Amino acid sequence: MTGAVLEALASHWRRNRLQLLTLVLGLALATALWSGVQAINAEARASYDAAAATLAEGRFHQLMPREGDSMPQALFVALRRAGWLVSPVVEGRLRVGGTAVRLVGVDPLTAPPSSAASEALARTDLNRFLRAETLVAGPEMAALLEANMPNPVLVDQAVAPGSVLADIGVVQKLLGRAGRISRLIVLPEQPLRQQPLADIAPDLVLQRADGATDVGRLTDSFHLNLTAFGFLSFAVGIFIVHGAIGLAFEQRRGVIRTLRALGVPLRRLVVLMIAELVVLATLAGALGIALGYLIAALLLPDVAATIRGLYGADVAGTLQIRPAWWLSGIAMALGGALLAAASALWRLARMPVVAGAGGRAWALGSGRTRTLQAAAAVVLLAAAGVLAVTGGGLAAGFALLACLLLGAALALPPCLAAILRLGEAQAVRAMAQWFWADTRQQLPGLGLALMALLLAMAANVGVSTMVSSFRLTFVGFLDQRLSAELYVDADAVADRAALERFLEAHADAVLPIMSVEATLAGLPAEIFGVRVGYTYRENWRFLDAIPAVWDEIEAGRAVVINEQLSRRAALHVGHTLALGPGLSLPVAGVVGDYGNPIGQAIVGEALFRQTFPAIEPSRYGVRTGNPQGLRRALTEAFDVPPARIIDQAAIKAFSLSVFERTFSVTDALNVLTLAVAAFAILMSLLTLAAMRLPQMAPVWAMGTTQRRLAGLEILRTVLLAAITAVLALPLGLALAWVLLAIVNVEAFGWRLPMYLFPVEYIRLMLFALAAALLAALWPAWRLSRMEPTGLLRIFANER
């Protein structure tokens, strides 16, 4: 019996190849969407981590000799043995062709990933690097080296100007410092058990990392948002799979009835259909993963190359088909297919064997289901509203997202029906009236595809808004926080006064940066002292401030606080903040701060020095028109290691270029989701085409040409897509708002400002319409070319 039933089930696909193709392709595309977005997300993550790492160059702790400028290499071995994950660095100066060159020797095998050195190293051939005594340098320096040194030279932009990177052994040889190292980098991840430093190397001191420019928090937020969109694309996929399977099952209703009437037990039938589905889903899932990989690989060659460059072969593997990828992709296809099939199977199981009237009734079409759906939509949207007003916590934020999206999707068919009914009421001519009514009749069949389009459009509007808002905020934040061209570590120079004199003489402006940890309004925080000047006045953007904010700060009469402190302590402009015993100042401004987890209060330099006389500046921001020249001058004058002079402009430019690449990747995400939604429409139209013949045949018989009917079909699809796209706009904006203003605040304590991009939305909408148009073309063409017998058969078989 099983054989005969399987054959009957399979014969359906053999006779309806197009339908099989659409089902498998639909499933495959949904899977591809999921794995593609995952890949894009992973790439974005990697890119952002790289950018963040470059910005946070000084983030590693280091071990320095207590006295002198070097230590024996044996200490490195001893520390590694004692469980310390450290990497040695030797630094020194060498005169090459009359120019002082700073040589930096690193150990490529232990250097921390995502440091500037390992970035550059990863781009070079490790074997050559180790054996051939290769030197790596920026273009300018490389020319000098090639002219004066026997060693092979590699050019790499990431190496700081004036520096040369090489293997530690090579540098030791060149500097004549065999067996000596300058410092040890402490890797971020250390084993839990390790001997205390004082026991192994009492002559070393631990220098803590300086986390002042850590933008990790900002990028964390971006990751969170991208992850949310990953799930959204999953939801779009589920809708599509649901639609595809629902339609396929619907079409076989009659066959299922016949099989049962002929004595095939229900349970056997359900089991066989599930088996059939598992086979199809596995096939489609595999295809989808391959497709997702292909899409990601095609769209991301740039990013892939960057990642390989930044991280070496290991991380370039993100774009390899890994087991996790396979598994999540197949699980998505199988889970999605079974989830989607569950309701269809349940309906089949409950369907009476003998066909009553209305055997064609769509699952979504029956009045009761429709009412239930509308009710569910109202409840979900109401819940979303309540959560938006009263909800607190990250979980509530995500619950709000889920309610909003599901509610909106369920509300779509009733909304469309209402709009179409309006059109019907306005229609005068018979043909127009038929058009509106017939379009409304199509809704149940097209509902799921349109929901997918709604979600895809909303996701795209949301993703564009979020990404572009993020970009504006990020660029603004970088401009504000990294406005000085150079940052010099104050500890790098013994004679601080001499350094200050030198800087005052050579720079356009010097901005000493002083900070002290404090408890403000009962919360852990930092107080910063700043020298108010044109840099602050021109670059800082406040969320809220009094007009003369910098004058007040300079005069020591007010304080500026960051958004985190403002939100957590409910402090706003005009409120008074107690900075310490006997010192309370009014808040003159609140500033967005996206790189910092804790609260900050900023006061003028004079007030800071007076209140905290013991605190010296930790760094100096330097404004100059010639950062390279000043950098060289500083190095010459004070023997400052290049790592202690941070060229923020170069870092900023590099980070922005990495960000730009990721932004272009999100464009790909938009194209992908809309393409898949368009495919869902195509699939539904093709599947519906045969069922729609009975509705069209009479209109044709009464004197409408097939071409005209086909034209109306196209118009119908584009009309439905247009209404859906218009409805998706507010949904997408709501989505972006929830992510930026609720989820982000809950997760990170600050709100990402939301900007609107109307041109972008119009572009997206046109794209969605074009996609719908494309989807409608083929079915319409088939209709216009159909043999009259196909239409006539409708009358012959009418019963």
Next chain:
Amino acid sequence: MLLSIEDLLKSYPGPEGPVPVLRGVTLSLDAGETLALTGESGSGKSTLLHLVAGLDAADGGRVGLDGQEVTALDDSGRARLRRSTVGIIFQQFNLIPSLDVAANIAFQARLIGTPEPQELSRLAHALGLEPQLRKYPEQLSGGQQQRVAIARALAARPKLILADEPTGNLDEATADGVMEQFLALVAETGAALLMVTHSPRLAARLGRRAHLSQGRLA
């Protein structure tokens, strides 16, 4: 006795509570017997047939078929009875559109075992279907489709054939031709036949007649 129906009750839900359709139908049929069931449209003839075949559940009474209590069987039991003991021919042919004529004819027989090829070709020949064996249902005329449905039911060698207006969709001349072949084949296989028909002319050709009215048999 092959089929015994006792005091069968069935009602459908209506807007104002259940609407009784069968109000106590009693009927019996011996092996090889043929019976024509007549009645007005909507009198419940199809309903009665569905209950006998176990396609739907009765509200009361019992149906005994080939020594088994149809009304007491679960879904898989009723399915087993349908594929091995009963052959059903509907007014709407109910062929499997994706299988060709040959596969459709063999289908029910394959559900219970391996059909003999000679038997299948004998049926196809007797019903004049030989030229159509490689065609698909949508390429057949109504009369041809119904002949396929008849062949499918007979190929499984059922003890009881239930036919619900098998020629109701056909014109009179075609209907007569199909019915001729059908009745001859039923007589040949020795199956019992319970056939619903509107036509007194057809009813007269069967062994017994029963008339359904007001939910009871007369």
